[in-house]
Each structure stands twice: as C-alpha cells, then as structure tokens.
Amino acid sequence: MPGQGVYAQLRVVDLTRGVAGGITTMLLADAGAEVIRIDLPGDPFAGLSGYRVWHRGKRRATLDPVSDVDEIRALIATADVLVETFEEAPSGLDAVSLAALNPRLVHCSITGYGDAAAHRGRPAVDSLVAARTGLHWEARGVPGTTIGALSGRVDPLADLETGPVTAVGPDRAGPMFTGIPWASNAAAYLATIAVAGALRAREVCGRGQHVATSLVQGVLCSTAIAWQRAEDPDSESYLGWTTDPRAPKGFYRASDGRWIQQWxxxxxxxxxxxxxxxxxxxxxxxxxxxxxxxxxxxxxxxxxxxxxxxxxxxxxxxxxxxxxxxxxxxxxxxPFEIVRPPEEALLDPALLDDGCVVELPDPDHGAIRAVGSVLHLADCPAPIGTGTVPPGTDTAWVREQASREPEPAPAGTEPVAPLAGVRVLDLGLAIAGPYGAQLLADLGADVIKVNALHDDFWMRTQYSHMSNRGKRSLAIDLKDPRGLAVFYDLVRGADVVHHNMRYGAAKRLKIDFESLREINPRLVYCHTRGYEHGARDAKPANDQTAAALAGTEWVDGAADNGGTPIWPSISLGDTGNGLLSAIAVLQALYHRDRTGRGQFVDTSILYAHLLNASMAWTTPGGAARGDRPVVDADSWGISPLHRIYPAREGWLCLAVLTDDDRQRLAKAVPAAAGATGEALAETLTAAFAADTAEAWGKTLDAHGVPAEVCANAPGTVLFDDPGLKDSGLISAYRHPVTGDMEMAGRLMDFAGSRVPGRPPLIGEHTREILTELGLGDVDVDALLEAGVVRDGAA
Known part of the structure; x- marks a missing residue:
C-alpha cells in the first residue's frame, strides 16, 4: 500500500543481540514491517549507542528464551520473519522445530563463524572476529598489499618505504582497532539480502526457509577489494596501490586545521x-x-x-x-569533501531534506537525529517517523499476541534460488554498480554485464575481479543506433536494469527509466548514486568522499582524539551501496510479484556510509549526542577492557563487556583486580608484555575471558583454511589472465545458494547472448564488422 512500505503486511520477530541483528531488523521496519523486538536478558551489547537508533519503529518486549519459550514460539507461529543471533539455539527455537511450527517462516540466523568449522565456538564479538581473521591489520593494510602477500609476490617497490611508520593510522607497528564495526555492518547487509531473497522465493513457492550469514562472512564481504590470491598478480592492470598503507589516501590538513579529502x-x-x-x-x-x-x-x-x-x-x-x-x-x-564527524553530518540540513537523515521522537531527549531512509522504492515509500521505546514497553501486548491462535499455513513447495529465472542487465561502472549486480548473480540471477567496447583496463583490475563474478559479458556501443536497438531487445526480456552512471548520461543514451519503462512496464530499474538528492546530486563522488561527508573516516581515524582520518580498504561505501541496491531490487521484485508492476529504485554511497556510522545520533541542536565508540589516538581501542594490547610477541584483543567478564579477567590477571581507567590499561599492558600473545590467549580462554590472539597477517587465517575452501566460503577458480584465483565466496546461506564463478572477459559472451536474442551468425558478424559489438570469447 502506498506510504506504508513494501513489507507493510509482514510481521518480524527480532531475537537478536548486537549490531548486525539490530540493523537488519531496523531495515525491515523501515520497509514497513511490524517488528517485535524481544530484548533478551544479559545482552552484553545493551549499552551500545546504536540501540537508540536501530530499534526505532519496533515494539519491545522483555522475555526469556528459556522460561518464556512457549510465548516466543506462539509469537513466531504468527510471524513471517524471525531474525536471531543464537550461537546455540535454546530448546524449541532451533531451525528444525520452527520450520515444523511455521512452514512459511523465513528464519534468519546471524552467528559469529557460521559453518567455518575451525573457528566455530569462538566469541561472536565484532572486534574479536576482526582480530582472529586479520581484519584489524587490513584497517591500514600491509606494504606490498595483502594480495601481494597472499600471492607470494616479490614487491618491486619494496624499498619505497621502510620501518613501521605508515601513511595510514598511528605512528606505531601492529594492527589497529577501528571505530566502525565493519564485520557486523557487512553481516547486517547480507542478512537483510538473505531475508529479502527468501521472502521473494516464498512468493514463488509458498514456503519459507532457513537462511544464514555470519560475522566471518561479513569479514569476507568487507575485504573483497583487498583479499584476493592470484597466480599472476603482476598481470596487466590487475594490482592497484589503493590498499597499500604506504600510499597516502588523499587526506590533507587545510590552513584552518580541518581535514580535507581529495580522491x-x-x-x-x-x-x-x-x-x-x-x-x-x-x-x-x-x-x-x-x-x-x-x-x-x-x-x-x-x-x-x-x-x-x-x-x-x-x-x-x-x-x-x-x-x-x-x-x-x-x-x-x-571529487572532494571536508572530513567531518558523523554528528556534523546528522546536522546537515541537506541530508535532513533528503530523508537519509531523520528526526525522531525520543523519550529521553525529546527528539534525536539519526540515519534515515537508505534506499528508495518509488512506488512504496515508507516514511520513518517512530522512535525507539524503552525495553519492556510492549511486553503485555506481546504476551497477548502470543496467546492468539495462528492461522494454518500451507507448506508450499521446496524453495529454489531467490532469483532463479530472473535476468539482470548490468551497466555499472567501477565498483558500486557492478558489485550490487554481482550479489544478484549470487542469488541465482542471469546477469549480463553490458560493457562499453573499451572497458579493457577496468575489467582487468582487482576491483573488477571482486565485483563481476558469475556474470556474462556483452560488449556493445550504445551510442550507435544499432547497438541501442540490440539493448532494447534485451530490455524486453529483462527483469532488472542496474547501473551507477550519472542519470543525465543515462538520459542522453536513452536508457533512463522513463525510456525503458515504455519498452517493458514490468522492469525494475535500479540507479545507484554518490550522494543524496539535492544540490550535491551532480557532484562527482566516490567511496572516499562520501565517507568523509558521512563521518566514517573520522571515526576510524580516531579524529575525536586528534588522530588522522583514514579510509580503510574494508570500507563499505562502494560495496555498501551495492549491498543496499541488492536489497532494493529484491524488495521491488517482491512488490512486482504481488502487483505486476515494475518501479524505479535508488541508493547511494553516502546512504551506505550513514548506515555504517549509524551508531551515532545527536539532538537537533547538537547539545547531546550518543556515546558512540571513540578510539584512542593510537588506535588501540575504545576502553581499557575493549582494545588491542601488544604482548611480548604478537598482539591480543580483549572484549570484556560485562561484569561477569570483568570478574573472569581479574582471576586471569590478578593485578588488574580493582584497577580502572588509565591505571587498568597500564596494568594490563605490563602484564601482557610479560609473555607471548599465544600463551596469554590460552590463559584467557581457560578463564572464559572474551579475547583473541590477533592474526599475524591479514587474510591468511581464512585463505589457508582448507575447510573454508571446501565449504565455498573461499571461492577458487581459474581465470584466463590472472590464472588460479581465490577470493570471497559464499556470503549467505539459502536454498539454491551457489559459489560464484569467475568474472568474464570483456565481450566474452557477446555472440552467445546475441544468438539467444534470435540473431543469426550473419547478423552477428555484421555487427562485429561494423564495430557495434565486440567478441572477446576466451
């Protein structure tokens, strides 16, 4: 229904703790769903500033999954979606039991490590997963790039810079703690896609399913640009310098002391x-x-x-x-922006006018500003106007709901891949557009990469390898009337057109929504941009400048404490925009399945970065703000109990979040008992320096202290794990140019999930696709000879 959101008729039960689940269910509420949040006892993340943002628009009840399991099951029996973060599901709340209870239920699990067997059972805390996998290293990168390290490359620029000093992060050796929870943010995007895909599959088959993702899959998602292993990393144009910490990232301090970003x-x-x-x-x-x-x-x-x-x-x-x-x-x-904190972004009137920042009622502050709508469906607008209520506000109402007898749900047929039979035309450039279309390919879509005739350089790069897998390539000149006619023929049989070129360019090429809707009224047309709608719409933008504008570079660079802003290669700007676009397309296809109508959808890099920094909020005048995590100037961490410590050899990461955790730490490190603040940090620093990180890791594990030994390099823990390759979490394929390749593989688990194939060569499938359109060899040869299309078959 117009004005209520695409999911207005759906009920979602939120049984999550932490960042990823909170954001996932917020995005479902933003899309119009009725979300019932069950606040669970002993939530170690209850104090996060983001809870005031992520639980907006939800009903909130406080129930115990053990003593109140019957009420929770009765509520789930009436639900369309369940999102939970159980590492081990309580009795009666496991996937098998819930599927029998409600066959139409879309059940989404977000865990720490999923089916990564060698890591299962480790604490599912963002910073600890980052430590174990090497994500803390990738925040700044390693000289020669992680691709070079994973690939055994001899660095021709090894003498360019020596010593531990880098252009990224603090002037010290070792991994660095980031203020943005990148693994959890990525898991939230992925979980939302998985839910949207399963809901769309349910429209087709009538049956729900169990879907899942994990923080480790979030790590693989956030490192897709930087973590690849290539047999020939020196192949032409493949390797870039953008993830090398020796390369300055375009930050400069102006005469007034403010940081600027030019990239x-x-x-x-x-x-x-x-x-x-x-x-x-x-x-x-x-x-x-x-x-x-x-x-x-x-x-x-x-x-x-x-x-x-x-x-x-x-x-x-x-x-x-x-x-x-x-x-x-x-x-x-x-492309240029002034780097600012996220609170300054939330006070930007242009963002408020756009709706990507929203002002919400708040029980403690009267009103707050926070991230607003981060994706738009033209035919299904969903205004965000309800704030967050205190835990337990709706407990009585929820118990009453649970007492109602649910209607019987037909079982339907077994679900298949969410986008099986769907054709996507991808005209995307660089990363943001192509990455979104790649995610649609992962969900089963036939994605045709519509290349310009001279896309050779970009298609050879590491950025193309991580954003064009599993697609077919058609190289065509859309400026030639004959090429445009061929494209229009493709549009007639397509379901989705997806791109991130400037919309004015799309109009000039006559491939804008208005033009293509005349050809195919059922078309879902997705446009991803740099900034919000308004005065900045025409400005050139990229991941880095949008990150400066939204505040993620400020947070990660510890600029609150005088640090230098950073753009880490794990930034979910371009890729976050792509992830949002996949959500928008899935929601629009769900709407089309119900109404028969296509529509225009859009997202932006800025929207993604506002979501990435969504733990931030401020009052409208800026007098009060959320107590978001603030990293110290040396990027060790956010408190003495939640940070990285150097050991005699190696590094440790602590995440002591509860009183019980603190008591366990006092038993493991008796000198820390009773100490607080800087004295506690000094005590722990001295204690950990007395032994190796490996030895301390065993001691802390024995006492049940949430901690991890930091990996000694980024990526190797995952890329050298044969179990991850066997399970498809690491994808391996042979590429005609770069040889044997490994990179992020399966990011979500759902019916029909598949490990994506290699990226195509430019024009590799031109003849194949034109033949499918009904053109004979003579017609194809004529187009090739005239230079309208290009055949790049391997």
Whole structure:
C-alpha cells in the first residue's frame, strides 16, 4: 500500500543481540514491517549507542528464551520473519522445530563463524572476529598489499618505504582497532539480502526457509577489494596501490586545521589551483578529471608518482582554509569533501531534506537525529517517523499476541534460488554498480554485464575481479543506433536494469527509466548514486568522499582524539551501496510479484556510509549526542577492557563487556583486580608484555575471558583454511589472465545458494547472448564488422 512500505503486511520477530541483528531488523521496519523486538536478558551489547537508533519503529518486549519459550514460539507461529543471533539455539527455537511450527517462516540466523568449522565456538564479538581473521591489520593494510602477500609476490617497490611508520593510522607497528564495526555492518547487509531473497522465493513457492550469514562472512564481504590470491598478480592492470598503507589516501590538513579529502589524488588540481595567493581555477584549465595534464592512476606502480607529488599537494593544502578548497573543487568538478564527524553530518540540513537523515521522537531527549531512509522504492515509500521505546514497553501486548491462535499455513513447495529465472542487465561502472549486480548473480540471477567496447583496463583490475563474478559479458556501443536497438531487445526480456552512471548520461543514451519503462512496464530499474538528492546530486563522488561527508573516516581515524582520518580498504561505501541496491531490487521484485508492476529504485554511497556510522545520533541542536565508540589516538581501542594490547610477541584483543567478564579477567590477571581507567590499561599492558600473545590467549580462554590472539597477517587465517575452501566460503577458480584465483565466496546461506564463478572477459559472451536474442551468425558478424559489438570469447 502506498506510504506504508513494501513489507507493510509482514510481521518480524527480532531475537537478536548486537549490531548486525539490530540493523537488519531496523531495515525491515523501515520497509514497513511490524517488528517485535524481544530484548533478551544479559545482552552484553545493551549499552551500545546504536540501540537508540536501530530499534526505532519496533515494539519491545522483555522475555526469556528459556522460561518464556512457549510465548516466543506462539509469537513466531504468527510471524513471517524471525531474525536471531543464537550461537546455540535454546530448546524449541532451533531451525528444525520452527520450520515444523511455521512452514512459511523465513528464519534468519546471524552467528559469529557460521559453518567455518575451525573457528566455530569462538566469541561472536565484532572486534574479536576482526582480530582472529586479520581484519584489524587490513584497517591500514600491509606494504606490498595483502594480495601481494597472499600471492607470494616479490614487491618491486619494496624499498619505497621502510620501518613501521605508515601513511595510514598511528605512528606505531601492529594492527589497529577501528571505530566502525565493519564485520557486523557487512553481516547486517547480507542478512537483510538473505531475508529479502527468501521472502521473494516464498512468493514463488509458498514456503519459507532457513537462511544464514555470519560475522566471518561479513569479514569476507568487507575485504573483497583487498583479499584476493592470484597466480599472476603482476598481470596487466590487475594490482592497484589503493590498499597499500604506504600510499597516502588523499587526506590533507587545510590552513584552518580541518581535514580535507581529495580522491583519487589529482596533482594537476591541487597544484594548479593553488599557484597564486588565492585558490582559483586557472583560465587555461587542465585541473579537472576530464582535462588534467597530470594525474595518478590506480595501477600499483603509480604509487611512485603519488609519493613524489604528495608533499607538494600537502604543502598546497596547508595554505588555504577547507571551505575555499571545497568551493574551488566544486567549480573544477573534482571529487572532494571536508572530513567531518558523523554528528556534523546528522546536522546537515541537506541530508535532513533528503530523508537519509531523520528526526525522531525520543523519550529521553525529546527528539534525536539519526540515519534515515537508505534506499528508495518509488512506488512504496515508507516514511520513518517512530522512535525507539524503552525495553519492556510492549511486553503485555506481546504476551497477548502470543496467546492468539495462528492461522494454518500451507507448506508450499521446496524453495529454489531467490532469483532463479530472473535476468539482470548490468551497466555499472567501477565498483558500486557492478558489485550490487554481482550479489544478484549470487542469488541465482542471469546477469549480463553490458560493457562499453573499451572497458579493457577496468575489467582487468582487482576491483573488477571482486565485483563481476558469475556474470556474462556483452560488449556493445550504445551510442550507435544499432547497438541501442540490440539493448532494447534485451530490455524486453529483462527483469532488472542496474547501473551507477550519472542519470543525465543515462538520459542522453536513452536508457533512463522513463525510456525503458515504455519498452517493458514490468522492469525494475535500479540507479545507484554518490550522494543524496539535492544540490550535491551532480557532484562527482566516490567511496572516499562520501565517507568523509558521512563521518566514517573520522571515526576510524580516531579524529575525536586528534588522530588522522583514514579510509580503510574494508570500507563499505562502494560495496555498501551495492549491498543496499541488492536489497532494493529484491524488495521491488517482491512488490512486482504481488502487483505486476515494475518501479524505479535508488541508493547511494553516502546512504551506505550513514548506515555504517549509524551508531551515532545527536539532538537537533547538537547539545547531546550518543556515546558512540571513540578510539584512542593510537588506535588501540575504545576502553581499557575493549582494545588491542601488544604482548611480548604478537598482539591480543580483549572484549570484556560485562561484569561477569570483568570478574573472569581479574582471576586471569590478578593485578588488574580493582584497577580502572588509565591505571587498568597500564596494568594490563605490563602484564601482557610479560609473555607471548599465544600463551596469554590460552590463559584467557581457560578463564572464559572474551579475547583473541590477533592474526599475524591479514587474510591468511581464512585463505589457508582448507575447510573454508571446501565449504565455498573461499571461492577458487581459474581465470584466463590472472590464472588460479581465490577470493570471497559464499556470503549467505539459502536454498539454491551457489559459489560464484569467475568474472568474464570483456565481450566474452557477446555472440552467445546475441544468438539467444534470435540473431543469426550473419547478423552477428555484421555487427562485429561494423564495430557495434565486440567478441572477446576466451
């Protein structure tokens, strides 16, 4: 129903603890579902600032899954969706029992490690999963890149920088703690996709299913750009410098002390506009991305150029205030933003006008600002207007609901892959667009990558390898009327068109929604952008500039405590936009299954980063704000009890979140008993320095203290685990150019899930796809000869 959201008729039961479950069920509530949250006793995450945001629009009851199991089961019997985070389900709440109770139930489990057998049973805490898997290392990366390390590559730039000092993070050796819970955020995106996919499958077959994801799958999702193993990492254009910590990431301090972000660094701009006493675009031009005389590509060896020009660009930035840089960058059309904390983003009137920031009633503060709508379905708008109520507010109502007799649910037929039989046309560029379409391929869709004729460079890169797997490629000139006619023929039989080019360019090519809807009224058209709707809509944007605008770079860089903002390669900006787009497409297909109508949907990189920083909230005037995690200046952690510690050899990560945990720690480290604050940190630092991390890990495990020994490198713990390869969590394939490849594989578990195949070569399936359209060999040959299409078959 218009104005109520696509899931207005659905009931969701939320039995989760922590970040991932809270965000997943918030997104379902934002889509109109009735979400009933059961606050569970002993929740170690109950104090998170994000709970005031993530539980908005939900009814809240306090029940015990053991003593109140009958009431909870009765409630689940009336539900469409259950989301839970049980590492071991209580009796009667396991997947088999619940499927028998309610065959139409879509049951989603979010765990720490899923079916990663070697890691199962370890604490399901974001920071500890990050420590165990090496995600804390990837926050800054390793010299030579993790791809180089995993691939056994000899680094030709090994002498470019020596010692522990890096351009990313604090001036010290070792892994670094991030303020954004990247693994949990990724798991939330994945769980929401899994639920949306299972709901769509239920529309087709009538039956629910058990779906799942985990924090370790969230790690694999968030590291997709940086964690790959290639037989030939030196193949042409494959390896980039963007994940190498020796490469400055475009942060400069302006004369007023504010940090600015210009990405990808453009020396022609930074040096060209700052030649005089005032910042100005020179009359000769040559400073925009389109006409720059001096630019730095992302190819690995271009890191030498970056190092050469970085000191000059740094000096130029320091001569002028941030606002002046912002003005001249907008004039030149250069991707640029001032880095700001997330609370400043929430006070931005443009974001409030767009709806990606929303003002909600609050029982303690009157009103708060928080992340708002992060995906739009044109035909199913769902205004967010209800805040978060205290735990237990609706306990009596929930018990009454549980006493009602549910209607019998027909069992239906066995579900298949959520997008089996669905065809997607992917016109995406770079990462955000293609990654979203790749997720649709993972769900069973036939995804046709519609390449421009000269996409060779980008299709060879590591960024293409992680965002184009499992697709077929058609290389075609859409500016040629004959090419456009072929594309229109594809549209007639397609279900989804997905892209992230500027919408004005789509209009000029006549592939905008309005044009394609005339050809296929059932089409779901997904457009992903950089920023919000409004004045910034036309600005060039990317993962890095949107992260600056939304505040994630500020949080991860410990800028609250004087640290330097960072853009970690685990950032879910481009990929987060793609993840949101997959959710939007699945919701629109669910709506189409019910109504027969296609629609326009859209998301953005900025929306993803606002969601990534959604633990932040502030009052409308900025007088009060949420107590979000704040990392110390050296990026050890957020408190003496939740941080990384150096041991005599290696590093440890603690996550002591409850009073019981603290008592266990006091038994494991008696000197820490009674100490608080800085004294506690000093005591623990001295204690852990007396022995190895491995030895301390055994001691802490024996006392039941939530802790992990930090992996000694990023990725190896997972990529060298044969069980993960056997289960498909790590995908392996042979590529015609880069040889044997390994990278993130199965990110979600659902009926019909599959391990994605390799990315295509440009134009590899051109003849095959044109033949499916009914063109004969003579017609295809004529198009090839005329240069309208390109055949790149391996």
């Amino acid at each position: 990808v660094q453009l020396p022609s701009f930074m040096l060209g506009v700052s030649e005089g006493d005032e910042l100005a675009v020179p009359h000769r031009g040559g400073v925009s991305p389109k006409d720059a005389d001096l630019r730095i590509a992302t190819d690995y060896t271009d890191m030498v150029l970056l190092h050469h020009f970085h000191p000059q660009m740094e000096a130029a930035a320091a001569r002028f205030p941030a606002a002046d840089w912002e003005r001249v960058a907008a004039e030149a059309g250069v």
